Amino acid sequence: METSKIAFVRDRDGLFDIFTMNEDGTDQTNITRTPDYEKDHVNWSPDGTRIAYCDRRHGKGEIYVINADGSAPRRLTHNSAPDLRCHWSPDGQTIIFCTDRHDNVEIYAMNSDGSNQRNLTNHPAYESESTFSPDGSKIAFTTDRDGKTQIYVMKPDGSEQKRLHVSQGNDEDPAWSPDGKWIAFTSDRDGKRSQLYVMRADGSDPRRLTNVEGGTMEPSWSPDGSAISFTGDWEGRQQIYRIDIDGKNLTNLSNSSTKDFAGDWGPTIKI
Secondary structure (H helix, E strand, O other): OEEOEEEEEEEEOOEEEEEEEEOOOOOOEEOOOOOOOOEEEEEEOOOOOEEEEEEOOOOOOEEEEEEOOOOOOEEOOOOOOOEEEEEEOOOOOEEEEEEOOOOOOEEEEEEOOOOOOEEOOOOOOOEEEEEEOOOOOOEEEEEEEEOEEEEEEEOOOOOOOEEOOOOOOOEEEEEEOOOOOEEEEEEOOOOOOOEEEEEEOOOOOOEEOOOOOOOEEEEEEOOOOOEEEEEEEEOOEEEEEEEEOOOOOOEEOOOOOOEEEEEEEOOOEEO
8 A cells, every 4th residue: 555644843832843644634643742842844755764854952953854753863964054944855865955154045965964065056145945856957946146036946066057937026935746847836926925836847837726815835746746735824824735736626634723834745655
């Protein structure tokens, strides 16, 4: 039997833990049980055995990795500046993240054991929210080098940085579809709070999927590419939702009285 899990962060009045749940929202399980430490930006390893995330137990963000059951936490970064928004490469050998080590936020890469940390973007603008394409040949990221936040792509070594699409709004949170043909993202281009969109991987044919009262963020594709999970905000309460890629069947997955955010849809695994 095959299934996939969604990892997310649950904030219970300032108590933070990483939870996992089935793709239909059932079997919600606290895997960290260290609520005193603020956590954010979870991301599954490609084989589904580990989760990288941001942990603020040291007063700022650092990148940690845990096993899928929450065991064996390991700290990968040790810096005076915050390290945030981590994402694995498709081969599991590299983790990219953003960091404020140069008085401006840059995209860095490191080996999955924390070694060989290097600056990829090397630009005075604010760069964040980086993610690998499924074949590992490109990295999508956001930058405000053109004024508003826009989505760029580059090679894994940081070369050939180029803008994908010119938007009149702020485009954020890029996420590649499993087949590499589409990128989900959030944008306020229509004058409302950020909504969920998809566009082709070359930046063409943008399509809006949601109309969420308080906005959306952090999209993540299902392994088969048929749906997208995201953080949605209704009446000031963030929850993990899913929606089909045609904009239908919007469903609240976490459906709790708490604040749930930073969801990441993991790979298909056999059970």
